[in-house]
Amino acid sequence: MYSVEVSLGERSYPIHIGPGLIDDAELVRRCIPARQVMIVTNEVVAPLYLGRLERSLAADQQHSLVLPDGEKQKNLNTLSAIIDRLVAEGFRRDACLVALGGGVIGDITGFAAACYQRGIAFAQVPTTLLAQVDASVGGKTAVNHPQAKNMIGAFHQPIAVLADTGTLASLPEREFSAGLAEVVKHGLILDKSFLVWLEENMDAILDHDAAALAHIVGRSCEIKAAIVAEDELEQGRRALLNLGHTFGHALESLGAYRDWLHGEAVAAGIVMAAWTSKELGMIGAADCRRVEAVLSRARLPISPGTDVDADAMLRTMRLDKKAGAAGLRMIFLQRLGRAVVTAAPDAALLRQVIDARAAAHDSPGAARRTAAS
Amino acid sequence: MYSVEVSLGERSYPIHIGPGLIDDAELVRRCIPARQVMIVTNEVVAPLYLGRLERSLAADQQHSLVLPDGEKQKNLNTLSAIIDRLVAEGFRRDACLVALGGGVIGDITGFAAACYQRGIAFAQVPTTLLAQVDASVGGKTAVNHPQAKNMIGAFHQPIAVLADTGTLASLPEREFSAGLAEVVKHGLILDKSFLVWLEENMDAILDHDAAALAHIVGRSCEIKAAIVAEDELEQGRRALLNLGHTFGHALESLGAYRDWLHGEAVAAGIVMAAWTSKELGMIGAADCRRVEAVLSRARLPISPGTDVDADAMLRTMRLDKKAGAAGLRMIFLQRLGRAVVTAAPDAALLRQVIDARAAAHDSPGAARRTAAS
Numbered sequence: 177m178y179s180v181e182v183s184l185g186e187r188s189y190p191i192h193i194g195p196g197l198i199d200d201a202e203l204v205r206r207c208i209p210a211r212q213v214m215i216v217t218n219e220v221v222a223p224l225y226l227g228r229l230e231r232s233l234a235a236d237q238q239h240s241l242v243l244p245d246g247e248k249q250k251n252l253n254t255l256s257a258i259i260d261r262l263v264a265e266g267f268r269r270d271a272c273l274v275a276l277g278g279g280v281i282g283d284i285t286g287f288a289a290a291c292y293q294r295g296i297a298f299a300q301v302p303t304t305l306l307a308q309v310d311a312s313v314g315g316k317t318a319v320n321h322p323q324a325k326n327m328i329g330a331f332h333q334p335i336a337v338l339a340d341t342g343t344l345a346s347l348p349e350r351e352f353s354a355g356l357a358e359v360v361k362h363g364l365i366l367d368k369s370f371l372v373w374l375e376e377n378m379d380a381i382l383d384h385d386a387a388a389l390a391h392i393v394g395r396s397c398e399i400k401a402a403i404v405a406e407d408e409l410e411q412g413r414r415a416l417l418n419l420g421h422t423f424g425h426a427l428e429s430l431g432a433y434r435d436w437l438h439g440e441a442v443a444a445g446i447v448m449a450a451w452t453s454k455e456l457g458m459i460g461a462a463d464c465r466r467v468e469a470v471l472s473r474a475r476l477p478i479s480p481g482t483d484v485d486a487d488a489m490l491r492t493m494r495l496d497k498k499a500g501a502a503g504l505r506m507i508f509l510q511r512l513g514r515a516v517v518t519a520a521p522d523a524a525l526l527r528q529v530i531d532a533r534a535a536a537h538d539s540p541g542a543a544r545r546t547a548a549s
Numbered sequence: 550m551y552s553v554e555v556s557l558g559e560r561s562y563p564i565h566i567g568p569g570l571i572d573d574a575e576l577v578r579r580c581i582p583a584r585q586v587m588i589v590t591n592e593v594v595a596p597l598y599l600g601r602l603e604r605s606l607a608a609d610q611q612h613s614l615v616l617p618d619g620e621k622q623k624n625l626n627t628l629s630a631i632i633d634r635l636v637a638e639g640f641r642r643d644a645c646l647v648a649l650g651g652g653v654i655g656d657i658t659g660f661a662a663a664c665y666q667r668g669i670a671f672a673q674v675p676t677t678l679l680a681q682v683d684a685s686v687g688g689k690t691a692v693n694h695p696q697a698k699n700m701i702g703a704f705h706q707p708i709a710v711l712a713d714t715g716t717l718a719s720l721p722e723r724e725f726s727a728g729l730a731e732v733v734k735h736g737l738i739l740d741k742s743f744l745v746w747l748e749e750n751m752d753a754i755l756d757h758d759a760a761a762l763a764h765i766v767g768r769s770c771e772i773k774a775a776i777v778a779e780d781e782l783e784q785g786r787r788a789l790l791n792l793g794h795t796f797g798h799a800l801e802s803l804g805a806y807r808d809w810l811h812g813e814a815v816a817a818g819i820v821m822a823a824w825t826s827k828e829l830g831m832i833g834a835a836d837c838r839r840v841e842a843v844l845s846r847a848r849l850p851i852s853p854g855t856d857v858d859a860d861a862m863l864r865t866m867r868l869d870k871k872a873g874a875a876g877l878r879m880i881f882l883q884r885l886g887r888a889v890v891t892a893a894p895d896a897a898l899l900r901q902v903i904d905a906r907a908a909a910h911d912s913p914g915a916a917r918r919t920a921a922s
Contacts (some may be wrong), residue, residue: 177806192679196600255625263694263700264696292701294690294691326637328664330667330703331667410667
């Protein structure tokens, strides 16, 4: 087992990483010591892991709530349903929620924990690669607004994260690849040697080699934890983690959160951010092609798709919640392994990059995406 | 103008107190410097003060949202309506919400600010005595669950509070008295000399003497701010502020949040807490009668009413959200001016106190309450 500490003063917490952690009753009980525990999961994850986690736990009062699967559950009605259940079971302030599942389950469960009685504890047991490398660090919780993702939420840190890499075996290939987008992103923004390691070890990763999985989850958590520790509430440096996300959120939104998985949109977004960085004189075309290559090898799309409407994307990006009064700010690559936050360039330049990326690639990722949706 | 600083590190904020503050454009603009401002108020307050506050503000983009009046608005649907409006107007992370009204408006607006994009700024312009002396300090925000008050919320500190004591002139007498319950409570838990001052100056207070109003609001804010500064998230000492509230919440709940104003229920609750303190050997009967006398002079009920169901009250108190796994904890008076947090006494003792208080008083407050409801 590999452990990463997220250092946030009295809100610090450990992330434990390795195969089989949910069956480690001693670890599970140590990480989740509350007397009242509610596991929130979904109908896809529950048959695989709920019983195992329940057997490892030993709370005096232990319940589970199985939600339907899917991003469309991430709304105020689901929040209300979780709160209803907590009230019905008489959950107190010292109770603990456990999020067993991917990012949707983590976000909604974390937000319920943030709100219930103005904040109770929660622990995360992420079962997707994306949730293990991204959502398990940083304490961002939220539900969606019909017009904008993650518009209603809170910063609420978990008390512990158990990233059982064994659960990744049950993950569809497409979702596994989507998680790799954030892994590659972590290398690009802060750690070139990790990027090189990913380039050299992508086959082992795609083969679900246990040591490779533990390394990508652990190193991703370390990189993200270092950034979050400096900027818990996303006032500055934490924005670096949004590399590719302004473009990516626009793709997700225009695809009605149905056509693109988050990680796929981020991958295409990273490519657009890289080529914009080149236009801004920061990196070279060879760097951009290297970014494309590592994402392609991770079986990710590297183009917004030939049918993208650049103007619609730009309109959507204006509503992006990273936009401050001073105008939209975006993340670019000063070099591989170093990202910077700057004011967004002219819309004309962004439009040119979007159109060029749409035309440049009849990318395998995009083709696969269309076939899958 | 009188100012109190609430000291919470980087979440510190000022409370400005005095008549006519909402017409002081320079002060209003200094306290609320955001470019995008949404004033949230209700249909009772809006005709009186919304136009005046709008004229003092000078935001680039300035909107208002006028909600129906009443506690029943304090729910997730109203939260959703506020968020809808913020999204529709394109409000960014550096926007500011302004709560213009009483506790309900403050709680729901503060919670909307806590959640929108995971937290934006808000300022409070409280127009009731209760909101000025209680809700303006401490950062508690919430909406109600159908089964339990304030069950969904957050700790979110305002950036500034403008307590315009001139707005109290429009407050119905019953609501003014309800606010005095929290003022008396502040003296009882921490400051005997303030309690004595209240005993000696109640006529001036009830006559809305400007200096007296400024003193009770200012001193209440100072006392509450001192406690909150030590315990922002209500882990310990802050619980002292709940003197009378466990009983009071039960009365409010059994009255379907319709029969009792919050402050009225707190007044009756304080009396029951005082007599329980006497039964526990902490204070004497003369102290209890002194508590009753000052509350009575403030035109507040000092009895749960002859029709109270003590068993139903006790059941309701078990769900009270201050209950930890170790069982319900309550606040009692060690002496006048000094409160303590202890484990709740036996239900039999509490039942005896409730029944005795129900029988002891055909209180003018209770009679007035019945007539008013």
